[in-house]
Amino acid sequence: SQQGEEDPQALSIQEGENATMNCSYKTSINNLQWYRQNSGRGLVHLILIRSNEREKHSGRLRVTLDTSKKSSSLLITASRAADTASYFCATALGSNYKLTFGKGTLLTVNP
Amino acid sequence: GAGVSQTPSNKVTEKGKYVELRCDPISGHTALYWYRQSLGQGPEFLIYFQGTGAADDSGLPNDRFFAVRPEGSVSTLKIQRTERGDSAVYLCASSFQPADTQYFGPGTRLTVL
Numbered sequence: 001s002q003q004g005e006e007d008p009q010a011l012s013i014q015e016g017e018n019a020t021m022n023c024s025y026k027t028s029i030n031n032l033q034w035y036r037q038n039s040g041r042g043l044v045h046l047i048l049i050r051s052n053e054r055e056k057h058s059g060r061l062r063v064t065l066d067t068s069k070k071s072s073s074l075l076i077t078a079s080r081a082a083d084t085a086s087y088f089c090a091t092a093l094g095s096n097y098k099l100t101f102g103k104g105t106l107l108t109v110n111p
Numbered sequence: 112g113a114g115v116s117q118t119p120s121n122k123v124t125e126k127g128k129y130v131e132l133r134c135d136p137i138s139g140h141t142a143l144y145w146y147r148q149s150l151g152q153g154p155e156f157l158i159y160f161q162g163t164g165a166a167d168d169s170g171l172p173n174d175r176f177f178a179v180r181p182e183g184s185v186s187t188l189k190i191q192r193t194e195r196g197d198s199a200v201y202l203c204a205s206s207f208q209p210a211d212t213q214y215f216g217p218g219t220r221l222t223v224l
Contacts, residue, residue: 035215097209097213098144100156101154104153
């Protein structure tokens, strides 16, 4: 079963606009990671936020984590056509930190 | 240094055959994970190695699936008597320690005819 659920399932925006994707999960976590995937292959790690952190930035990316609501959001600012991809949140559980992924959000950035 | 590599990138086999999928983790990474991704889904955990031992194999779907990591580096996922339902992309990831970022390889796309 999948612990994380991304919302929306699909998002289409114009270049230059901001994109926000949300992730909800069910159980306590060690950390939460966001990944990007192009064409069904090659997961690229974007950012990791630990359970005791509330916000992290990396370039045009901003991730927030609300453990009380069991939710996280990924904001991509000033989007580019090259940002078109599927975005997954993954929660790390237990002592081995195995990741549980959602089904992803398909982001399309139109030039 | 090099990232996680996986071979082959694509594997087409016939139902009932045996296949091996290989993963070379990032040098020095002690933790290694296998995941499987079906079309339209997120990756699903199969097995986790810490060093040479399989510390958690709870995600392996049945006893046709087996994985090894004999020297604590390269890992091989082995699937016996393949079935059409085994068709998926098999992803390998490694991390320096279990709590750290997991870096994924490009995956092996397995197609069982």
